[in-house]
Amino acid sequence: MKSISLYRDNGTWLCRVHPFTKLMYIAAAILCPPILGSLWAYAAAIVVDIIILVSAKSLKRAKNLIIFSFTIILTIFIIKGLFDAENATPAFAIGPAVFYKEGLMKALRTGAVIINMLLSFSILVLTSKPEDIADEMERHGFSPRLSYVISSVFSIIPQMMGTMDTITDAQRSRGMETEGSLGKRMKAFIPLITPVVTSSLINTRERAIALEVRGFGGKGKRSYLRTWQKHRGDKAMTISLAILIILASIWRVIVWLI
Amino acid sequence: MEGKNIFRTKFDVASIVLIPACIGINYIGKLFASALKLPLWLDSIGTCLGACLGGPIIGGICGAANNLIYGLTTGDSITLIYALTSLFIGFFVGIMARAGFMKSFPKSLLTALVAGGVAIVISTPLNIVFWGGQTGNVWGDAVFAASQAASLPLWLSSLFDEIIVDVPDKIITLILTFIILKALPDKLTALYDADDEVERLD
Amino acid sequence: MAYIEIENLKYRYPRTDRLALDGITLKIEKGSFLGIIGKNGSGKSTLASAIIGLVPQFYKGAYGGSVRIDGLDAAKVPVTELARKVGLVFQNPFNQLSGAKDKVYDEVCFGMQNFAIAPDEMARRADDILKRLGIYEFRDRNPFDLSGGQMQRVAIASILVLNPDVIILDEPTSQLDPAGSEEVFRVVEKLRESGITVIMIEQKIDKIADYSDSILLLDDGRMIAYGSPSEVLSMDGIESHGVLPPAVTRISRKLSIRKPDGYLPVNIEEAGPLMKGRIAFRDISDKSRSTGPEMLRAEDLFFHYREGLDVLKGVNLSFDARPTAIIGQNGAGKTTLAKLMKGLLKPSSGKILFKGKDTAGATAASLAPSIGYVFQNPDDQIFKPRVIDEVMFGPLNIGMAAEKAKEKASAALHMVKLDNAMNRNPYDLDLHERKMVALASVIAMEPDVIILDEPTIAQDDRGKDMIRGIIKELHKNGMLVISILHDMDLVALSFDRVIVMAHGQVIKDGSPREVFSDSQALMEAGLELPHVASLARALGDDGIKLSEEEFLSSCTFTG
Incomplete structure (x- = not known):
């Protein structure tokens, strides 16, 4: 990826x-x-x-x-x-x-x-590495939620970009042109961006569940896989x-x- | 939701997961705008969505975190300075949304004007301090040059520059936000409803 | 006291007025394997969510009765606490990754970190589980780069390292291809042997019948039946609840073959002794022959994404009006071929002719009135807030007048039985319904050729039935239906022609019977027989029986 x-x-x-x-x-x-x-x-x-x-x-x-x-x-x-x-x-x-x-x-x-x-x-x-920065921040007392936000931005964007290509194909298949005059391109913007935005927002629901069932919402002590000496x-x-x-x-x- | 505390915020896992999604949406908006060669940034759609769903605090966090993360990792460190602008855009759009100003199309235009206003008020001084008043956008800077040539005060030239760049962008951004919000299912929006309680059936 | 005790559980989602669960009472003992079946929307997933406390803690809504896990009240004890006892794995493999880790190993450790497990213990458990699930070799890979089946195993590993007493598998294979599903089911088998309590929701009824100690059948939020697999699957009228029992059970019922306890057999192990030697088959044969004029033609087609790595290696095919299935493993080139025919990709050499005309210069958009393509994931295209507008988008794009577009859209929605969802938000519908919306949105454009990519994924038995009806109707209207499929039962029942692909080439082309008779080709393409055919085969048939009706009409049973 x-x-x-x-x-x-x-x-x-x-x-x-x-x-x-x-x-x-x-x-x-x-x-x-x-x-x-x-x-x-x-x-x-x-x-x-x-x-x-x-x-x-x-x-x-x-x-x-x-x-x-x-x-x-x-x-x-x-x-x-x-x-x-x-x-x-x-x-x-x-x-x-x-x-x-x-x-x-x-x-x-x-x-x-x-x-x-x-x-x-x-x-x-x-x-x-951004994930390392996030991990180190967490280990030094920053909220694990903050480091989660940082790390997950880096996995979410490539995913969204992959989806974007499929969406472009799907809408072209339904007869929508993505090239041409400014007006045409402006009109193409909504059919292209809405599915990726909507599905990524909807996915947050399942992602939140996945995190809950792995104890992310807890406020207790945490441990770390490795420490940066x-x-x-x-x-x-x-x-x-x-x-x-x-x-x-x-x-x-x-x-x-x- | 209205009538209750506008600033009430849920800090549960669902809200935390919303933030990176919104930051990703900002990025995708920017990418699409440049792929389709549109003359706009469209890089704050996610922040506005976050604000509308999660309220002003989540909106503010989305905005600030967006610029901090991109600034610190993608090398676009100039973005860092505008974290302040993004924070306030998210915050004020959140307030407008909670006050019901994203419910209809005309009302959302009003929200767009507020967002544009906030961008201007916060960004102009930043532009003056850091870049001597320019925005780096060709059209905006042309206006800046023209008004400087006409010996207008620096702050005024910079203000014009900023208006040219940010107001149309915020209007389109909030129109898109409005359209996307309309398409979101109840199942999802219910998740961020800060006032929901479990009702007993027995 | 049983480990899980559910007492008169009722639940309603927020902003809805129907009870999703209505009076569920259930005891689940430690170490047992419970299968939950029922059609889409019957409350299976909601029940799973209630056991781990997501209902009502996460979803809110209205709640009644009680769920106790090892004595803890699932409505009150925080989900993160319950997660120490109960693990949950659900359909979509992507969304179960934390999204914060870029290595499989770190991903698996994510939950353990939240529970403050010491680093050396973390490493020990992670190594152990990764090895047991056969994904140890992927530990340094980015989890997002894995296949669906591998990703799903990572998700299961991430739960198992937390050492839960119960693991809930909510349709873990519904979004995977057969190879991926098999990988996951092999893991499920291991779980079953390990003695952990398993609750599995699954549409693949044969698997449920094989694994479960007991089965719970839900419909409309209510318990319809609860008992041993034979007991539940032998129930009269089970089909009316949207559940199709295994082929062996259906056929046994017709032949009045019952086990000594009076119930029907639910798998071949049970049926074998009752049927073997007492059943004889007649051969049925047919040949696929072309019908009607040629619609689409691929001539010496080559394609590569990267120079030197040909995905298609010289494909020659001519399509007439017969409904045609394209089958083969992932990576065989099926989707690439379909995308080339649709004009989404351009061949590196060779050409594609639509009704005799070369499509080289045409864009995918300009081909839309002639060739339609229904993508696997409906969420990659849905963007309108109303179903009817979504379905009208394509027709309007290809220049239909608004009136006519609306008429076609309504007709298409009628065909997929979503008439009364016309004004709803598509995203408020379930995934299987959204798949139907996407299908309708292409049907409404009335193309001459329609390409379906895995139409039955996420559909229950009723949905599959509906798809069969749609294929038949489209064919009757003169449309050429081409489908990429993994579902061999559907291939056997609904298609007149089957094309088998492997490593970028067509290795077999003929009627379903011809194709399924060629065990060499099936092996090369990594494919299995449809359920009915494999039952007949196990009972000594050397031919191919494509459907229950064929099976029954061609066999003689001496009882």
Whole structure:
């Protein structure tokens, strides 16, 4: 079954790092630059993201994740560069269009925020299995219902996608065209989506029963099939990252006070 | 159901199982819309259904969990920021549904306007903070560019951008939700009825 | 005190006004095997739900009387607690998976985690049960990638690891093909030997007759009969409750063969000694010959989903007006062939001709007025909130005027006996009725050819009877009926021509008698004889008897 998760176990060190450590890294990568405020901090964060991804042989896959954002970033540059309210200092001109320094700097910052965010998240997304994240959350005191929701989304979607193909066949068999003008396609939407939605909602009833009869509704203690032994490095990393965020905050406060 | 507490929520297994189904429906809606090349997102049908069946709290959870799960696992981390928008859409659609505003077609249009309004109010500030006011949608951003060129204030340009993108989408989404709700059997809707008690026959 | 005690149980689902259970009183002893039979909607599943407390705790509604499991009140003790004593396995294998685990092993352990069973004990039980059910080799596979029969065994394993005293099997094979059903029944046999209390609801009456210590017959929520298999299945007028006794029982009744205790035999083991040597058969023979002009033709048809893996390897077939069954194991290429004829797939080479015209350029939608296709699962197509609108969808799509579409739709619904469900929500109907809605929605388009994919799955004896009537009527109206089937009894009774497929090729083509006489071909395709034929065979017949009537008219019994 084709999963929608982007996780692949490519055997590199990053796949064995505990997901919570990666979450801590994301927190640090996303929080530190705005706390510090400098564009260089963003640059540094992005460089660290890239180094980690390269060392885990995952940069290429990460690239696929961020590439879609380039058009948005480009339009941000164009619109801010041309029209931003604070624009005062012309930077360059293409024909009659004059780009201003203030707008471009703003766009640069926005672009850096986006890229940094996408890259740091891709570290978690590409190298941690969603079911593992859910299991670990449950083991650390989150509700088993929450981890159930997370894990089951990943099995429900491929199932629904399989059904979708059959439904398309069934409705075409009854003379419904799925190609053609916008009006035709709009009309096709309801016969296609209603069966998959309805049957997946109806299936929830049986699924709920299946869970009830296996004791899922109970509030008692639970046990776990396996436990993820955290590596020594996980702990050290987590603490260092926390310290990094605290140091950045302290620096910020000091700068304010002075 | 009306007249009772609008926020009353059942947290039984049936409601928990409803949540991933709704999140899946959101995904399928988005997939179908792009497969049929429709100019809409249609990625909140599940959230709206969850809200109508399970009430505002379940609706809110569906919305927020949707964005958190996709954001954290499919690499679309930008979605994370809009968890807040989805949460409030689910919440308010749930309130409208419990107040009877999904019972007829005209009423459901009103719910659509509320959902669109909520999306605008929550998303616009997020757009400004994170993306300098744009939505990333071609049509919306064209309007944004035009109003920026006309020296309108940033928040207003961003608001226009958001309206263009979200209001038509929410209207279609809630029309679809309405149609699907109509097709759902009593057997199923009875399951989420928070006020049902067992009656004795002896 | 018996392990399960049910006292005057009454129950009504919410928002309905009919009692689904009405005055059930029953005691079930530990270690026994109880079979529950009755037509669809007779209250079998509701009774199962009541034993594990889902009725009324999960479904709500109105409840009276009492159910006690080992002294616990099933109406009050939470289902998750009762689940330690009673396990439930139901029809749909997909929906029984927790949906949260991507390995069979983890899936099986899901319930044990909820009951806080220690990890080493969990591993011990999981290994043991997986091995016993023959699914140990799948432990690292994704449960959703398994076949129906394998998935259903995973579902049974997931319950057995919880060590319940009772296991309820609610039509565990009704949505499986014969191979899958056999896998599950082999497991049921093991359960029976293990001494666990089993309550099994099943339409396959021969199995119930074989396994059960006692049988409960329900109709309209009421107990009609309760006793030993012979006692219940020998009952006069049992057919009026929608239950067809095993072929051997029916034939014994006609021949007045009774066991010393006065009851009819219910399986071959019981009947053999009473009949063997005293019964002689005459041979019946016939040949299938084509009738009428050619409707559909497949010429040198090849198809593959992936390069190098041919699913169809050169199929040549010509179809005339005879009702035709296509049989064979899963993976033989039956569905692929059907989809190619419908235009849902395009051949990799070869062609398909409808009334002499190549269909290569036609889409499935444009073929709709000529070739109809009824899918196995009705829920893959139903989307309208009213039955009549659902059935009118196809006719309107192919350009019928609204008036005419309504007329055709009403006629089709009349044919499937759903006249009075016209304005109901299809999803409020039961699965077997929804299958009829889907069938009607294709019949209403009045195609020249209609392809039915497993029409009898989920149908009870009454439903199967109705399908036989429909096939006959469609044939009379000049329609070519082609059906993919696993139900050999229906093949024997309703079709004039049978095509046997195996590994992408046609290995036999002829009348049902010709096909069932060819034991070589049956073996190669992994198929079994229809029940009546296999009874005759066991009694020394070398020919093929297709129906009860044929059996009776061609045998001489010296009593």
